[in-house]
Amino acid sequence: MNSTLKIDQELFCEMMKFYGETLNLPPLSAKIYTYLIFDFEKKGICFEEFVEVFSASKSSVSSNLNLLLNADLILDFNKFNERKRFFTINENYIQVRFTTIISRLKKEVAILDKLNAYRNCSEEHHIQRFENYKSLLNKNIQNIEETLPKI
Structure with missing residues (x-):
């Protein structure tokens, strides 16, 4: 599975650096947060996509998602009849x-x-x-x- 989002790499890198510094995020958290910004339709991104897109371990993705959740930067939800959790930017x-x-x-x-x-x-x-x-x-x-x- 490749990225389900259309992403401008240069803009992604610029945003990742900015949000990493501004929100004091570790690199993987900044990548995840920035990646979710490109989910313009707010469909949500599943855990497995983060693991594959960023070539990161499940434990690293999990701990960075928890960091973002605890900071209220992102939200998680389940879609009807699916066990997967999906993540999106916290609009608030x-x-x-x-x-x-x-x-x-x-x-x-x-x-x-x-x-x-x-x-x-x-x-x-x-x-x-x-x-x-x-x-x-x-x-x-x-x-x-x-x-x-x-x-």
Whole structure:
């Protein structure tokens, strides 16, 4: 069995590298995740196809699929009257990803406020720099919060 998906190899490699770095994924997980992105019809890809397409061991594919499932990056399902599990991209992952980003940014703002209070600096240059950085973080939080419901 060859790939059931039509894939542009150059784009696949670029996406695999990007998602591997952005989502902090090991190489096989990044390959699986990227491969599932090319399942535009969301039919799902079975376990055996991953093993064959990536020439990987069953245990490697299994552990990487579990990593992606636990990170809510992908979903699994069974088709009616079939025992095989199929996998697809979690369409809600954008919400999960950006909610996490918002949380981290808010946490950084809170930590910066505590650090600034502890430092108790009166130099105008440092105060302005701190306020500019904090403003940048808050604008990004606001932008993501306003845009996320539209996605």
